[in-house]
Amino acid sequence: MGDLNQQMLDKYRNNFLHEVEEKVDDGEWVKMCMQCGVCAGSCTFGPDWEHTPQKIFMMIRAGKREEVLSSHSMWLCTSCYNCMVRCPRELPITHIMHGLASYAHRLGLAPKNQPTRDFSLIFWENCTKTGRVNELRMTISVYFREGFVSGVKKMWTLRNIGRGLFFAKRLNPLELFVSHGCKDKDGLRRALKKADEIEARRRGYEVQPRGYSS
């Protein structure tokens, strides 16, 4: 994985803006930002993160590759679309943030133990296996992400909700052993593989990314 990062470093040298334009979804929009700051001011998560969208865009232009790709900010985006609606230049800001997160993950530079990233990985792993989300297994994986003790604590805190879900028939304990799934699981896997191939071809990747191939 470090390989892909090195390849990109060699290819783009110091031109991180160019790298973003070519490799990140909607990255070609970054240069349109006029630094008005309305996205940063509109962000519902604004006070809680280090780099606001407009700051990220400026950092991209300034070539701060490591800082951008290892930033927690993109992972905190809740996709409320406030910034995108208000952007005077119509930048698809939300999509760029997700594109950057995805690219950082692909290069192995995304922050470790980032809850959103961990959740995304668990969710992807969970739902692509059978074509359906196994909520019980996914919940358990998320709870026990930080170790056994913290997992038990979390389950204990949320026990009443769990009981409620069980009685409302929204939580089937048998799912722990047998997952329900979609009809054509092989077809789903083939479709996802094909999508991976198309993306790799379009973006010029040689290496199959971790966590993407089945």
Place this chain on the structure above:
Amino acid sequence: MAEVVATNQTILVVGGGISGMTAAIEAAECGKQVLLVEKSPTLGGRTALLYRYFPKLCHPTCGLEINLRRIKSNRNIRVLTLAEVSAISGKRGAYSATVKIAPRYVNENCTACGACAEAVSAEVLNPYNYGMNKMKAAYLPHAMAYPQRYVLDASLIGTPDADKAKASCKYGAIDLEMQEETIEIKAGAVVWATGWQPYDAAKIQPYGYDRFANVITSLEFERLADPHGPTGGKILRPSDGKEAKNIAFIQCAGSRDENHLRHCSRICCMASLKQTQYVKEAWGAEAKSTVYYIDIRAIDRFEDFYQKVQKDPTVSFLKSKVAKVTQDKSGDVILHGVDTEGYHRYANAHDLAVLAIGMQPSVAGVDIPAEIVADSSGFIESSAADSGFFGAGCATNALDVNRAVQSSTAAALRAIQVINKLARAEA
């Protein structure tokens, strides 16, 4: 009422603001016959509603007075007010226009004595103060109105107030039987000086212009500062009449925004810089103006003025497009956003927020004939090579008064060339 003599050698000027007046005067002083058609009851347009001009901070009344005098003393100009061009056909050198003239209900006998205004009790929103106060339904638009004649609002007709007005007039100037007229006129060339209108501030949802009384537009602020305005020239905020000393100016309100107006309105930066000086003039050292901006576009020679304002201790600049405006119980407006110089988040309280509202063309392309090419913002860009139509002033672009006058002089010259060619061909 309207006995208009117009021939193929007449220049028709549509719009009687500073641009239309200039084009008409320039052409008339070159000896051409001019017909100036204005939709409202008075000439002067939006210029007459400004308190002061930038950068010299002189009063628009001065320049308007000179121009009105030039119009009065020139026999080549015929002015039609309350008149609108509703259709136009023909080609360069031979246009035929349909002009609709709305009734004023007051004839030439009017001496502007004001007795009718005293007699009537009905009131209407005052459009010359952007609806911030009311005026009598028999009114003189403003002190600089030309012609200096009263107008009866159409809502008055058929009410007892109309009869009271008629009875009060010593000069027999009030004619309640006046009807709308439609006349056909000929013209060799047409100057479109249809001007501009402020962008609808309520459409900028996060700024809450439609929800908060203390969020106003820059044009309304001009009226607040003007002695003829709703507060008699005192800068008082609308919600509770409190003296507004701590004022926020929000730049690019509607302009440079793909969601609203895609062009830069060009004048708003200078307008806000100018308005900070009104605040200083009103409250001295207690004044506090904050300009929230993306970048200050004080074009070419106006840089001097910008530098002067930057040195003013009552004015501070904050580089940020405001994300959201709220209003608290005391009526103060709170501006939310991020200062992009250092990425600091702010929530600043001000007495009043002034939106430096963008300019858009009065007629957004639709009402103007096909011979004219409009740009993506609806401004007149050009006209066909063989056309006798010429744009002037803010109908062609977002311009300040100075540039609008230049643009109009240019349009007048083009129109004169059409007439001259025609005259030579006919001779």
